[in-house]
Amino acid sequence: MVFPNMQLKWTLLLLGLFLVSSESCEKGFDGKNGGCVDADECVTVPSVCGDHARCFNTHGSYYCNCNTGFQAATHNFTLETQCLDINECVEGKYECPGNTECVNTLGSYNCSCPKGYKPSRLDTDCEDEDECLSSVCGVHSSCFNTAGSFHCNCSPGFVKRENSTCADINECTVQHVCGTNAQCQNEEGSYRCVCNQGYSNYGNNQSKCIEMSCDHFKAESDTESASVKLNDLLALLRSSCESLRNANVSRKTGEQLLENVFNSTDELLSEGTIADGETLNQFLDAVENSMRLIGPQLKQPVTRMETHNTVAEVAVMRNQTPPSGRVNLSTDSALFGASWETVVGESYPGFAFAALVSYKDLTSSSGLLHKRERPDDEERGVSYQLNSKVVTAVVSNAETKQLSEPVMLIFTHEEERAESRGVSYSCVYWDADERVWSGRGCKKAESNSTHTACSCSHLSSFAVLMALYPLQDSFELVMITRVGLVLSLVCLSLCILTFKFCRSIQGTRTSIHLHLSISLFIADLVFLCGISSTHNQVGCGIVAGLLHFFFLSAFCWMLLEGLQLYRMVVMVFHTTLKHLYMYLVGYGAPLVIVIISAITYPAGYGTKRHCWLSLDQNFMWSFLAPVCIIVILNSFVFIITVWKLAEKFSSLNPDLSKLRTIKGFTVTAVAQFCILGGTWVFGSFLFYEKVTLFALYLFTIFNSLQGALIFIMHCLLSKPVRDEYYKLISRICSLQERRYSEFSTNHSSNSRQPLRSNPTSGESKI
Structure with a gap:
């Protein structure tokens, strides 16, 4: 800077020199050696430009430039002009790397670390300085470092004063902090009940x-010697329980007590002493109560312990407020999931726990203890066995008989088997009152070959019960049925076309065969497509009704065939039946039976296993009774027919051609009756639970091939039909030959003819 008094001094000096030499030299020149020469103001007056500027002499004058980092206060530089410092940090004329900040200096600037930061090792950037490394917060408080700063929080049980120090809180002044069943004792930073x-x-x-x-x-007191180990376990738990009631008595830690309990349970399970329902009930009850005793004493949030025969996982939460969210526990054989709200219940004493215990060898010990879901299960051959490890689920909530929200249990199967018609799974719990496995309050959510998920509205000891039903629908039976029915449908369609359009065999008996084939065709088609459609109750009932009607119709048409044969053999005259009467018997009678059955017991159409008639209330007899009546009547008719036919053959002058025809009709009718009627006599009982495997296979084979057998008996073994087939094949072959001959002739003749133009359209024509 240029001080004003110095500037005035030099100004007066220059003015004096100027006055002395004004008469001889101009301004900026000095008179020397008789002449005027340039005066170097930068030498004569060294500080003429001030401290922060440089002087530059010119001919007869001079000028000043501010140093780097300074700028003139005014645009035109004069003697009064000052050079002011430039603040690079404000005007953005700086380059500071990283998170360093700019600090202005006289004529320049520096890059330094802000407060709360220190230079990094590379010296090109700044890193946060952890103030908490030094005791900046004092006692009873915790330091929390932040980016460039820190803050202090008082430890639990202390409160911050106005001078930022922490003072103890007397929790005992808070009402009901320990409840009415304890005395509160304040401690520094804490309290105890x-x-x-x-x-x-x-x-x-x-x-x-x-x-x-x-x-x-x-x-x-009356426990048998086989349960001595169980008594020892109960004595251990009682001693631990008494120590908790008396604060002055020393006691084991929760982890030590849990290990002792599991060692005792291992001995019980290894010795196989749990062989009856009473002992099993005491054992499961002892384990459940022991977990209620031990769970709250465990120190870790999650404790897992595994011994030779027992696996357990326990989760514990301690807080002034009840926990929320989900708790999930797992052992080697099961998963347990519930909400903490369900675990806590309505009252919260300040802690909550959930435990899952799995027993490795209890399955074999309790394999004979099972329930019967239906009274006739034993007659039906249904057997039950546990297909999972038995687990005990325990929570701190004392009211677990009806939970506000169901808990989920996922079991791993001991034997990998998928649910089928022969296998089903159910979720069960040990009913302490009835000493059986029961499914009340538990339902199966999902199941596959390896796992079953159960949703239960209460807590106890649980397992998965596998029901084994007699295997009826094997893969072989299904394939035989489907292939046979498809073959029958093809053959029945050929029979229908033959009986309808073959003129040489038209007659009453052919009409009967036609409608018999139509009834069986529709029945087999409905059976193939809808017998297993049990997922739709209404649709399943319709399928069962259609099968009821068309199978009855087939038997009625067989009855009509027996009557027709009887008229042909016994009653020589009137050998035909009117079509109206045949329709009334063949379709009217089955329709009346189905309508009456549907009105009487509509729920009888469709079951859980098949779209067929129900076994309840003897509803199956609405089909069996008409079938049995028709079979008995046809049996008598065929016996009389064969007897009369034998008499005619033994007469002196028999009409051999006519008798042979009647004989052929009779043989085929009897064979048809034995195949169709005979199979349904024992096949009708197929849908009962107790059926032999031989009858099952026999019925499946014959019933699925009915259409093929009818086609063989009434078409392929009939000479008139074979002749008609031969004529039809001959016509088709000759027609093909004629078409081929005409095509060859036309092609050869046309190839020799020139193209002719169409006079009207101008198109080429052959």
Whole structure:
């Protein structure tokens, strides 16, 4: 900067020189050696431009430039002009790397780290300085470092004062902090609840105390010697329970007690002493109560322990407020999932726990203990067995008989088998009152060959029960049925075309065969497409009704065939039946039976296993009774017909040609009756549970091939029909030959003819 007094001094000096030499030299020149020469103002007056500028002499004058980092206060530089410092940090004329900040200096600037940061090792950037490494917050507080700064929080049990120090909170002044069953004792930064006699908080000193009873660990006085180990386990649990009720008595930790309990259960399971329902009931009850005793005493949030025969996982939460969200536990054979709200229940003493215990060898011990879902299960040959490990699920909520939200259990199957017609799975729990596995309150959510998911509205000991039904629908039977029915449908369609359009065999008997084939064709088609459509109750009922009608219709047409043969053999005259009467018997009678059956018991059409008639209320007899009546009548008719036919053959002058025809009709009719009627006599009982495998295969083969057998008997073995087939094949072959001959002739003749133009259209024509 140029100080004003110095500037005035030099100005007066220059002015004096100018006055002395004004008469001889101009401004900016000095008179020397008799002449005027340029005066170097930058030498004569060294500070003429001030401290922050440089002087440049010119001919007869001079000028000043501000140094780097300075700028003139005014645009035109004069003696009064000053050079001012440039603030590069404000005007953006700086380059500071990383997160360093600009600091202005006289004529320049520096890049330095901001407060709360320090230079990094590379010296090109700044890193956060952890102030918490030094004791900046004092006692009873915790330091939390932040980017460029820090803050202090008082430790739990302390509150911050106005001078930023932390003071102890007296929690005992808070009403009901320990409840009414304990005395509150304040401690520095904390407190503890000392339970009254008979109450306990399971070692959770800051939790409310609840009443504690150890009576359920009392051993039975009349227990047999086989349950001595169980008595020892109950005695161990009772001793631990008593120690919790008395604060002055030393006790084992939760982890030690859990290990002791599992060692005792291992001995019980290994010795196989749990062989009856009473002992099993005591064992499961003891394990459940032991987990209620041990769970709250465990220190870790999740504890997992596995011994030789037992696996357990326990989750514990401790907080002033009830926990929320989901809790999931797993063992080697099961998964357990529930909400913490379900685990806690309506009252929350300050802690909550959930436990899942799995027994490795309990399945074999309790394999004979099962329930019968239906009274006739034993007659039906249904057997039950446990197909999973038995698990016990326990939560701190005391009210578990009806949970507000169902819990989920996923079991791993011991034997990998998918659900089928012969195997089904159900979710069961051990009913302590009835000493059986029961499914009440548990339902199967999903199942496959390896796992079953169960949803239960209560807690206890659970397992998956596998029901084994007599295998009826094997892969071989299904394939035989489907292939046979498809073949029958093809053959029946050929029969229908033959009986309808073959003129040489038209007559009453052919009409009967036609409608018999139509009834069986529709029945087989409906059977093939809809017998297993049990997912739709209405559709399944319609399928069962159609099968009922058309199978009855087929039997009625067989009855008409027997009557026609009887008239042909016994009643020589009137050998034909009127079509109206045949339709009334063949279609009218089955329709009346189906209508009456549907009105009487509509729920009888369709079952859970098949779209067929129900076994309830003897509804199956609406089909069996007409079939049996028709079979009995046809049996008598055929016996009389064969007897009369034998008499005619033994007469002196028989009409051999006519008798042979009647004989052929009779043989085919009897064969047809034996195949169609005979199979349905025992096949009608197929849908009952108790049926032999031989009858099952026999019925499946003959019933699925009915159409093929009818085609063989009434078409291929009939000479008139074979002659008609031969004529039809000959016509087709001759027609093909004629078409081929005409095509060859036309092609050869046309190839020799020139193209002719169409006079009207101008198109080429052959």
